[in-house]
Amino acid sequence: MTPMSGPIISAHSLVKSFPSGDGRIEVLRGVDLEVAPGESVSIRGESGSGKSTLLNLFAALDAPDSGEIAWDGSPTLSPRRRSALLGIVFQSFYLVPELDARANVLMPSRIAGRVDREARARADELLAKVGLGGRLHHLPNQLSGGERQRVALARALMNRPKLILADEPTGNLDEHTGETVMNLLLSLCAETSTALVLVTHNEGHAARTDRQVRLHDGRFVPVA
Amino acid sequence: MPWYLYLAIRQLFPSGRKFPFFTAISVLSVALGVALLVVVLGVMGGFGSQIRKMIVDTQGDVQVRSSSFIVHPHKVLAEIEKVPGVAAATPFAEGVVMIENHNKPAYPSIEGIDVNRIEKVIPLRKYIRAGSLDDLDDDSTILSYELADSIGAHLGSHIEVYTPLILEKLKRDEIILPRVLKVVGILEIGHQQLDSSVMICTLRTMQDLYGLGNAVHGINIRLDPGVDADAAAARLNSTFPADSGLQARSWYQINKDFLWVLQLEKNMMLFILLFVVLVAAFLTMSLLLVLVLKKTREIGLLAALGAERREVALCFCLQGVAVGVVGTVVGLGLGFTLLHFRNDAVELLTRFTGSQQVLERFYQFSQLPAHSDPRDIVIIVVSAMVLSTLAGLVPALIASRMKPVDALRSE
Numbered sequence: 001m002t003p004m005s006g007p008i009i010s011a012h013s014l015v016k017s018f019p020s021g022d023g024r025i026e027v028l029r030g031v032d033l034e035v036a037p038g039e040s041v042s043i044r045g046e047s048g049s050g051k052s053t054l055l056n057l058f059a060a061l062d063a064p065d066s067g068e069i070a071w072d073g074s075p076t077l078s079p080r081r082r083s084a085l086l087g088i089v090f091q092s093f094y095l096v097p098e099l100d101a102r103a104n105v106l107m108p109s110r111i112a113g114r115v116d117r118e119a120r121a122r123a124d125e126l127l128a129k130v131g132l133g134g135r136l137h138h139l140p141n142q143l144s145g146g147e148r149q150r151v152a153l154a155r156a157l158m159n160r161p162k163l164i165l166a167d168e169p170t171g172n173l174d175e176h177t178g179e180t181v182m183n184l185l186l187s188l189c190a191e192t193s194t195a196l197v198l199v200t201h202n203e204g205h206a207a208r209t210d211r212q213v214r215l216h217d218g219r220f221v222p223v224a
Numbered sequence: 225m226p227w228y229l230y231l232a233i234r235q236l237f238p239s240g241r242k243f244p245f246f247t248a249i250s251v252l253s254v255a256l257g258v259a260l261l262v263v264v265l266g267v268m269g270g271f272g273s274q275i276r277k278m279i280v281d282t283q284g285d286v287q288v289r290s291s292s293f294i295v296h297p298h299k300v301l302a303e304i305e306k307v308p309g310v311a312a313a314t315p316f317a318e319g320v321v322m323i324e325n326h327n328k329p330a331y332p333s334i335e336g337i338d339v340n341r342i343e344k345v346i347p348l349r350k351y352i353r354a355g356s357l358d359d360l361d362d363d364s365t366i367l368s369y370e371l372a373d374s375i376g377a378h379l380g381s382h383i384e385v386y387t388p389l390i391l392e393k394l395k396r397d398e399i400i401l402p403r404v405l406k407v408v409g410i411l412e413i414g415h416q417q418l419d420s421s422v423m424i425c426t427l428r429t430m431q432d433l434y435g436l437g438n439a440v441h442g443i444n445i446r447l448d449p450g451v452d453a454d455a456a457a458a459r460l461n462s463t464f465p466a467d468s469g470l471q472a473r474s475w476y477q478i479n480k481d482f483l484w485v486l487q488l489e490k491n492m493m494l495f496i497l498l499f500v501v502l503v504a505a506f507l508t509m510s511l512l513l514v515l516v517l518k519k520t521r522e523i524g525l526l527a528a529l530g531a532e533r534r535e536v537a538l539c540f541c542l543q544g545v546a547v548g549v550v551g552t553v554v555g556l557g558l559g560f561t562l563l564h565f566r567n568d569a570v571e572l573l574t575r576f577t578g579s580q581q582v583l584e585r586f587y588q589f590s591q592l593p594a595h596s597d598p599r600d601i602v603i604i605v606v607s608a609m610v611l612s613t614l615a616g617l618v619p620a621l622i623a624s625r626m627k628p629v630d631a632l633r634s635e
Contacts, residue, residue: 083529094522111531
């Protein structure tokens with residue numbers, strides 16, 4: 001068992017490169033990061049600086065060339081454990097188009113094999129919290145961009161994860177809607193003591209997190 | 225319900241959409257293939273079954289013939305009827321004659337029957353369309369209906385019958401007048417070849433016409449229900465003296481080559497038509513492949529939400545299975561419905577094309593027969609299910625091999 005006081009995620013000396021032409025381009029060149037339970041950390045950086053790559057490594061959707069990651073003290077993350085430990089919010093929402101808002105929110109719970117009255121009640125509660133209590137049965141194509149992202153946010157929180165990974169969650173939204181979504185994300189994480197790793201271009205959003213880091217040339221550099 | 229089954233169903237039948245085109249096209253293609261197989265094999269089976277029934281109806285279950293003639297038929301009949309499993313037996317004599325009515329000639333097969341015994345072996349009465357079997361005596365005949373039409377004969381007509389015996393006597397300068405027989409019945413068996421060339425008279429008349437004396441050409445035997453014809457034929461052969469020249473053969477042995485050809489034809493048809501289901505499976509596969517490509521990001525998302533690779537594969541494979549199950553059920557329903565209304569459909573078709581007589585001439589039957597062998601149905605169902613599952617398997621494997629991060633990055 002892992003101690004509750006340890007970091008929810010810890011990464012050491014992460015290196016990741018991708019094939020490019022005849023050679024390889026190194027995107028991450030030794031990244032270290034630890035996120036404590038309930039802590040919010042923002043990662044900023046230019047396009048192509050490796051922010052999303054780092055987030056994919058944190059989500060165990062990709063593997064580093066070298067370096068170590070531990071999730072809640074364990075160096076491995078099975079798909080089922082990922083579902084329990086992590087909630088992921090993407091820039092492009094990625095809702096299942098055939099499912100209504102409630103079914104989309106229930107999806108992580110369904111994949112974990114727990115769809116009961118309690119899970120449905122939680123999905124309804126989360127949708128109500130993100131302001132979509134009246135749109136439970138709307139399909140994604142019947143929702144606006146902001147509403148879709150709010151559904152994705154509720155989905156990320158469905159399994160009561162310990163860490164939310166958010167990859168530019170307001171990138172596809174206008175400023176006002178983006179602000180609303182960000183408010184919800186930060187308040188819900190704070191309310192549920194869920195740690196947050198937020199990848200963003202937005203300085204204002206980054207400033208609202210407990211800690212800010214900046215990726216430059218594949219390494220973390222001090223925030224000016 | 226596991227999530228992959230839930231999502232497979234929701235992707236096949238999305239909520240909020242009135243008509244799922246992808247599903248409908250896939251299901252319809254499998255259904256059409258299955259329906260086609262059911263109809264074609266049903267009709268082929270019908271032809272085969274009708275022919276078998278007709279053979280048994282007109283020849284009995286077992287036929288005894290001699291290397292020449294059966295000179296003492298009553299003695300042989302008595303021996304046959306002692307054999308266990310034999311329900312009844314009737315002697316017959318057969319040949320070919322020339323008949324004439326108002327200068328219209330025809331050359332039918334003639335069969336002499338024992339009117340007292342025939343009905344215990346051959347259900348002749350049910351084939352009489354006009355007149356009566358009871359009126360058949362030594363001066364009368366029953367004609368098949370197309371034969372009667374061809375010479376313009378009807379009930380009460382008197383036709384002249386010329387036999388090879390007359391020709392033999394003419395060679396010896398004897399003048400023999402043709403035998404005149406009154407038409408007392410018209411026969412319709414339902415098989416074009418028989419309906420255009422069969423003439424029936426009493427055994428005594430036939431023996432006179434061919435100069436057979438008391439001899440007959442063979443004896444038809446009806447067995448008790450459930451008695452195996454081959455086994456009964458073997459039992460009969462064991463009772464005949466070795467030098468009698470008598471041989472019993474089951475209806476199956478007599479028509480073995482013909483029945484083999486029928487079966488071969490049906491099997492070939494099954495094999496060829498399975499390609500229709502194969503094409504339908506390829507259509508389902510290509511539609512599922514399009515779906516996989518369209519849903520690449522979703523596949524990445526499912527992985528991000530905690531789905532295992534094999535579960536993602538199952539999600540798509542189950543869609544192929546579901547298309548197979550629904551398509552097979554719809555196809556069976558459609559196929560059996562078409563089979564039920566086959567004669568109406570054929571009648572409608574031939575009414576438009578004016579080809580009813582052509583159909584009867586070439587396909588031998590006045591009604592389109594149908595008989596669905598449960599084994600054929602099992603083969604159809606299993607084939608459709610296996611091919612549809614395989615059709616779902618290829619896209620499923622492609623989906624499961626996608627790296628989540630690549631799937632999420634895809635455009």
